[in-house]
Amino acid sequence: MRARGYRSRGMGQGVSRRRFVGAGLTLTGAAAFLAACGGKKEEAKAPATAPGAATQVAAATAAPAPEITRGGVLRGVGPQVYDSVDPHRAFGDPTSWLLNQVQSKLVWYKNPDTGEIEPDVAQSYEALDAATYVFRLRQGVKWHNKPPANGREFVADDVRWHIERQATQKLADGTESPMRHSAFYKAITKIETPDKYTVRLTLNEPNGTFLDRLAAYFSTIPNREAMEKFEKDHRTLHEDAAIGTGPYILVEWRAGKNVVMKRNPDYFRKDVPITDGQIWTILFEDPNAQRAAFEQKQLDSWSAPDPSVTQAVVKANPGVMYEVLSGVANTVYLHLNMNQQFKDVRLVKALNMAFDRRQAIQVFHLGLGQVSGPVTWLQEGFAIPGADLVKLPGYRTDREAEKREARQLWQAGGGPALGEVDIKIPRTWLARWPDTPQIIPRMLNEALGVTQFKSTPTDYNEEIIPNLANGKFPNWFGWTSQVNSPDPRNDLYNNFHTKGSTNFQKVSNPELDRLLEEARQTVDQKKAVQIVRRIQEMLLENGQYGNVILYNYISPTARWNYLRGLLKEEPTPGKSATGYNIYAGHRTATDLWINTKDPTYQGRPPATVN
Amino acid sequence: MTQYILRRLLLNVVVIWLVASLVFVAVRALPGDFVLTQVATNLELADNQAAIAEARRLLGLDKPLWQQYAVFIAGLATGDLGTSYATRRSTWAELGDRLPYTLELGTMIVLIGFSISLPVGIISAVKQDTWIDYLLRGFAILAVATPVFFIAVILTLIVLKYDLWTIDIIGRPHFWTDPKKALTLYIIPAISGGVTGTAGVMRLLRSQMLEVLRQDYIRTAHAKGLRRRSVVLRHALKNAMIPVLTVMGLTVSAIVSGQIILENMFNIPGIGQFLFSRLLMRDFPPFQGTVVLIATVIVTVNLIVDILYAWLDPRIRYA
Numbered sequence: 010m011r012a013r014g015y016r017s018r019g020m021g022q023g024v025s026r027r028r029f030v031g032a033g034l035t036l037t038g039a040a041a042f043l044a045a046c047g048g049k050k051e052e053a054k055a056p057a058t059a060p061g062a063a064t065q066v067a068a069a070t071a072a073p074a075p076e077i078t079r080g081g082v083l084r085g086v087g088p089q090v091y092d093s094v095d096p097h098r099a100f101g102d103p104t105s106w107l108l109n110q111v112q113s114k115l116v117w118y119k120n121p122d123t124g125e126i127e128p129d130v131a132q133s134y135e136a137l138d139a140a141t142y143v144f145r146l147r148q149g150v151k152w153h154n155k156p157p158a159n160g161r162e163f164v165a166d167d168v169r170w171h172i173e174r175q176a177t178q179k180l181a182d183g184t185e186s187p188m189r190h191s192a193f194y195k196a197i198t199k200i201e202t203p204d205k206y207t208v209r210l211t212l213n214e215p216n217g218t219f220l221d222r223l224a225a226y227f228s229t230i231p232n233r234e235a236m237e238k239f240e241k242d243h244r245t246l247h248e249d250a251a252i253g254t255g256p257y258i259l260v261e262w263r264a265g266k267n268v269v270m271k272r273n274p275d276y277f278r279k280d281v282p283i284t285d286g287q288i289w290t291i292l293f294e295d296p297n298a299q300r301a302a303f304e305q306k307q308l309d310s311w312s313a314p315d316p317s318v319t320q321a322v323v324k325a326n327p328g329v330m331y332e333v334l335s336g337v338a339n340t341v342y343l344h345l346n347m348n349q350q351f352k353d354v355r356l357v358k359a360l361n362m363a364f365d366r367r368q369a370i371q372v373f374h375l376g377l378g379q380v381s382g383p384v385t386w387l388q389e390g391f392a393i394p395g396a397d398l399v400k401l402p403g404y405r406t407d408r409e410a411e412k413r414e415a416r417q418l419w420q421a422g423g424g425p426a427l428g429e430v431d432i433k434i435p436r437t438w439l440a441r442w443p444d445t446p447q448i449i450p451r452m453l454n455e456a457l458g459v460t461q462f463k464s465t466p467t468d469y470n471e472e473i474i475p476n477l478a479n480g481k482f483p484n485w486f487g488w489t490s491q492v493n494s495p496d497p498r499n500d501l502y503n504n505f506h507t508k509g510s511t512n513f514q515k516v517s518n519p520e521l522d523r524l525l526e527e528a529r530q531t532v533d534q535k536k537a538v539q540i541v542r543r544i545q546e547m548l549l550e551n552g553q554y555g556n557v558i559l560y561n562y563i564s565p566t567a568r569w570n571y572l573r574g575l576l577k578e579e580p581t582p583g584k585s586a587t588g589y590n591i592y593a594g595h596r597t598a599t600d601l602w603i604n605t606k607d608p609t610y611q612g613r614p615p616a617t618v619n
Numbered sequence: 620m621t622q623y624i625l626r627r628l629l630l631n632v633v634v635i636w637l638v639a640s641l642v643f644v645a646v647r648a649l650p651g652d653f654v655l656t657q658v659a660t661n662l663e664l665a666d667n668q669a670a671i672a673e674a675r676r677l678l679g680l681d682k683p684l685w686q687q688y689a690v691f692i693a694g695l696a697t698g699d700l701g702t703s704y705a706t707r708r709s710t711w712a713e714l715g716d717r718l719p720y721t722l723e724l725g726t727m728i729v730l731i732g733f734s735i736s737l738p739v740g741i742i743s744a745v746k747q748d749t750w751i752d753y754l755l756r757g758f759a760i761l762a763v764a765t766p767v768f769f770i771a772v773i774l775t776l777i778v779l780k781y782d783l784w785t786i787d788i789i790g791r792p793h794f795w796t797d798p799k800k801a802l803t804l805y806i807i808p809a810i811s812g813g814v815t816g817t818a819g820v821m822r823l824l825r826s827q828m829l830e831v832l833r834q835d836y837i838r839t840a841h842a843k844g845l846r847r848r849s850v851v852l853r854h855a856l857k858n859a860m861i862p863v864l865t866v867m868g869l870t871v872s873a874i875v876s877g878q879i880i881l882e883n884m885f886n887i888p889g890i891g892q893f894l895f896s897r898l899l900m901r902d903f904p905p906f907q908g909t910v911v912l913i914a915t916v917i918v919t920v921n922l923i924v925d926i927l928y929a930w931l932d933p934r935i936r937y938a
Contacts, residue, residue, distance in 0.1 A: 084789070089896060090705045100674070187673050244707040264706040265716050265888060267789070290789040291888070293896065297772055298886040302788040304779050436650070470655050614785060 075573070080285050081603030082616040083572075084309050086299065087268050087289025094250035094262075095236055095243040096229050097175050097188045105227040107262070109595040110270055110287065111153075112229035112253025115144050115168065115208075116220055121591040122577070123390040124495030124534075126224050129595075130163065130254055130277070132206075136532040139215030144168070146206040150254050151275045157234040158252045160275065165202035171230045172197055172210070181237040193222055215530040217537055221496040226592050229253065256282040256598030260618055267291060271618040282598035283574075286618030306613040309572040309603070312564060316377060319565045329609045331580040333566045336379070336387040336590030339488040340561055341369070343432070347514045347555040348480040350430065355422030357552030361403040362415035363456035366560050373442050378562035380404055383548040384497045384541060385561050387590035390534075391497050391541045401549055403557075412456045419457045433467035433485040449486055477513045492561070495591050498528050498537065501544055505554060516554045521547055561590075571607040575600040624926065631918040638914040639695055642907050643688055646898070652680060653704045653901045678704050691907060700908025705900060710908035713893060721889035723794055724812070724881065725874045727805050732813030732874075733820070733867070740824025740863075745851060747829060756825070762818035768880050771811040775884075778807065788886045808881040816874055823866055827859035834858075861928060868924035872917045 088103035096108050113130035128134055131144040146165060154160035176194040178185050199211035212219060222228065232252035236243075239250040248259040254277065257270035268289040272282050292299055296313050300322065303311035310333075313319040323332045343364055345351040351360075370378035379386050382393040382404070398404045405411055419425070432453070434445050446464035453462040467473060467483060476482040494500075503509040506525045507517045521544065528540040548554065566588065575596055580586035589596075604610065654674045675681040679690070694701055700710035736759075743755040778786060784803050792800035831837060832855050840850045879891035886892075890909060897906040 090900065092705070246706075264708055265713070267791075288789075292789060292886050293883045293892055295883045295886070297768075297775060297884045298788050301775055301779060301786050302886070305785050305788075307785070307787070307789045468650055470651055614787075 075604055075606070077283060077573075077602050078605050079280070079283055079602070081605055082618055083284050083287040083597070083601060083603065084307065084616055085287070085289055086292045086308065086311075089291055089293075091246055091262075093243045094239055094246060096227065096231050097171075097190075097236070098186055098243055100187075100189050102227070105229065106592075106594055107268060107289070108229040108231070108251060108253065109226050109255075110257045110597060111251050111255045111259055112231055113150075113163075113255050114223060114228045114230065114595070116224045117595050118224050118495065118591075118593070120495075121589045121593040121596075122387065122495055124221060124388070125390075126220050129224075130230070134220070136220070139217050139219075139530050139532045140212040142210045142212075142219060144208045144210075146208065147277050148206055150277045152232050152254055153252045153258045153273060154275065155249060155252065155258070157238050157249075158232045162205075163254045164205045165208045166205075167230060167233060168208045169200050169202055170233050172200055174236075180240050182240070190222075190227060217529055217531045217533075218496050218498050221494055222499075225494055226594060229255070257287060260286075265291065269618050276598075278599065283600075283602040284598075286616075287597070288616055288618065303567065303569075306569060306609075310566050310568040312566040316565050317375060319567050323565070323567045329570055330567050331570060332585040333568055333576065333580075333588040334377070334563050334585050335566065335588035336385075337562050337564050338387065338492045338591065340381060340385050340492060341487065341559045342489040343484075343486050343557040343559055344482070344489065345484050345552075345555040345557065346480070346482055350427055350484065351555055353422040354552050355418040356424050356427070357555050357557065358402065359415045359418035359422060359424060359457065360453065361552050361557050362411040362418070363453050364403070364557070364559060365408060365411075365452055365456065366404070367406075368452065369448075370560055370562065372448055373445075374562040377565070378560050380560045381558045383545040383553055383558055384501075385492055385558065387492050387561055388495050388497050389590075390495055391538055393542065393545055403549070416457055419459070424457065425459065425461070428461060430462050431484065432462060432464045433472070433483045434464050435469050435473070435485065435487045436466050437469065438487040439466055445486070477511075480513060480515060482513065489556075492591060496537075498525075498541060501525060501541065502529050504556060505544075505548065514554045514556065518547075518551075569609050569613075571604045571610040571613070572601070573604050574602050624922070627922050627925070631915075631922060634918050635911060635915055636692075639692065639907070639911045640688075642910045643691055646901070646903050646906060647684070649901065651901055653678065653903065654680060655901075691904075695908075695911060700912060701904025703897070703902055703905045705897075705902045710905040713905055714890065714909065714912070717889050717893050719793060720791070720887050721878070721882070721891065723801065724805055724808060724878060724887055724889060725871075727809035728812040728816055728874050728878070729871055730813075731809050732817030732870075735813060736817035736821040737824065740821045741828060741851065741856065743821070743825045744828030744832060755821075759818055759821040759825070762814045763822065765815060767811050767815040767878075768884060770815060771807055771881060771884055774807045774811060786885070791886075791888060804885060804887070808878065808885050808887070812874065812878055812881050816870060820863060820866055820870065824859060824863050827861075827863055828855060831855045831859045864927060865924050868920050868927075869917070872920040 088106065090101070091099070091103045091107065092101040093099035093104055096105055096112070099105065115129060115131045116126050116134060117129040119125045119127040128144075130147060130150055132147045133145045135143045137143060146163070146168070150163040151160045152158035152163055172194050174180075175188045175191050176197060178188045178191050180186050196213050196216065197210050198213045199209075201209040201211075203209065230253070235250055235252040239245075239247060243250070246262050246264050248262040251259050251262060256273055256276045256278070258273045259268070260271050261267065261269040269286065270288075271286040272284070276282065290302075290308070292302065292308075296315070296318060299308065299311055300313065300318070302308045304322065304326075311319065311322075313322075320332065323330045343360060345357050345360060347354070347357065351357050366380045370376060370380070379395070380398065381387075382398050382401070384392045386392045386395065392398075393401075399406060402414065403411070430453075432449055434449070439445060446466070449464050450462040454460050464486070467485060473482050473485060502525045503511045505512060505514075505516045505518075505521055507522050509516075509525075524540055524544050524547065528537055528544060531537050531540070565585070568586075575593060576586045576588055578587040593600075654671050672681070679687065682690075691701065700714075702709050703713060706713065739755045739759060743752050743759070746752045746755075775786070778784060786807065787800040787804045790797075790800055790804075792804060794801040794805075828851075832851075837850060837855055840854050841847075845854075878887075878889070879895050881887070882889045882891040883895060890913075894906060894909050897903075897909070
């Protein structure tokens, strides 16, 4: 159970966010362009799910992937608000999403869903052990050629400043300022830079997930001179404040204006970015405006707040558009308070089986979704494979068997004696699915053969969040976390380790603690996957300790045929394309391109970035 | 007259203060605040409380409500409409960016709306109980009954379906920079807003005209051999317009104050869209400031309309 993700909940009104910038930026949301970059934070719909497998939806009619053509300007929807130009001091995600286009990280995800990592501005890296990491930087990497950086070389001292500033939270003038990821950088006890191109980091304890955090979207390295120049006015947007070594240079970044980026001619990767630039428009989350803009090719991709609308548009334009399906980072949970009403684990296990995940996906998301185990299916590298998951209690397709066992456990655990059980529903969820208070109790009452379940509305910020730490939170159903990383080890540790920072269920299981520690300390990915698998089994044996992960849904994004790339699977006749589930905006420069030879490119309004 | 104007001005100040107080309380009655909805949303819970407290302190949200209210009212008294939490820009600066868009749309709506509603109202009255009257009345009733977004969506779909023109939704053109592109953007919302926004004027003008056309002085004018056009436009219309003018004044001030639905639908970054987006993100200062400004515009326009009464009809005198 994590507290992240109320961003998507708040902006999930088309937040969403969102849903925001991954050819499906939120917004909050503003999700079309961010969605193109993967990591959608919106919801979706479509036909029913096969057990353990993502739903296939509207037919895609695009031809096989053609040869890459260079040039063109990408156009998508960007966030409306950025809270800082400084990635260290920004507490909202939009700044980091944008800076992924402009700045580099030491390492990045080659595959954001499996968590495969490769060097970015580093030439190579080496884990001497789980507490010592050495990065050899690329030589000749230049900061963007504009003041105050003026194209100087990126060197090891830049990395040192990046880490030390966040660890100490100190600005150039000596004052302190809160920095969002300070705790992570404080764990680095020693920074050595034996030469201009080598950085050796020593951690206070072994941490096998260290590289994962360095690869995350919020780990971009800003330019020191620019940050210090704009230090006092870091909340005022300005293109000169965001200098990096990344593939694009900001041309315009002002409040209330479209964000404009152009290709960085000095980027250290050859022939990248593929496109000449990007424009992130500020487009209000009104579906009429976005649809009109997309249908007239003013946007290259688009995701409607109502997924059925996106699918309808694709279906109505056969042969010229295709659909991309991406998992949504918001995980749907059933939270049962094991400190209070659900002290007996049998009751939790009973509800884990009584809750019909597939029915919920069908009812709330028109079938577009997939059941999730203790590690969500979005995190491909660590999740229990669908074929195995479907054999486990709570995930089986034999509903009668599930209900039978659930009833036995409910009776054995003294469920009837609990009296009335209120499964609260946050109002942010109700805003989208107002029938939920009827659906959930009916489902549970019917499955358990009782009449004791009911649902009433609640607020995250008033009843749930303030009561997490004191253990008095209500039982509730809804979004809880936002999957930001393909590696679940930190979240598992925080949620279930005796010393975990978000262990609100007060779990204390020595064997589980040992496994969580072991998983976090290994740098051997295969070993980590094995340990996490064992952790998941243990969690399932214990009803996920009340944090019952149910499913993650899928969102469709419509793309014109001329927009290509940044896909896990290309569209084929009769089959939609598959996008990344976890944020992949950093791959825009290397993977996303415009096929100017495609017939659909004709009539696209011109776009320039200079 | 001067005494009346002064009294009305004083009353307007009280009205504006009441509006300011009401909006101050109302926005704070909503669940959540800017820090919770925009800043705290991405935090790990472990970081949460300290960061929230710091953000609240920086934005002044940690102060007691009465202090926030005092700061707000004192700011208004000096013409300061507040600073946006989200952009750290003054509300005046934000409105300065947006006002041109709203004025462009508002002007288009007013021009299209009144160029339809006034002739319809007049012709409908003059041609009372003919097929033309029935047709125009039907049109007016339909326009009153149809939501603005419905007409806008239908018109948009027609343009998209037949690919009539490219609606420049992301370019945000102005008439003075690119009139052709601006027209492609504004024409649908202007027609939609004009037709629905001024439909009431059509109905009111028709009924007023009918009443005036039955007056003795109109019959006298006809008897004296004046041309029909002259009787209708110079004698009847001027008198029928007195109550219509009130409605027109309010309509104009409402239109020019921002079209929340139309601006959102067509991504026109005007005052309406600004208000709505600020409310969603609980960015209180610009929302409060803008509402107060709109209230000021409306009461001022009302005052001007009342003064115009006297000019239109010298029989009206204010004690």
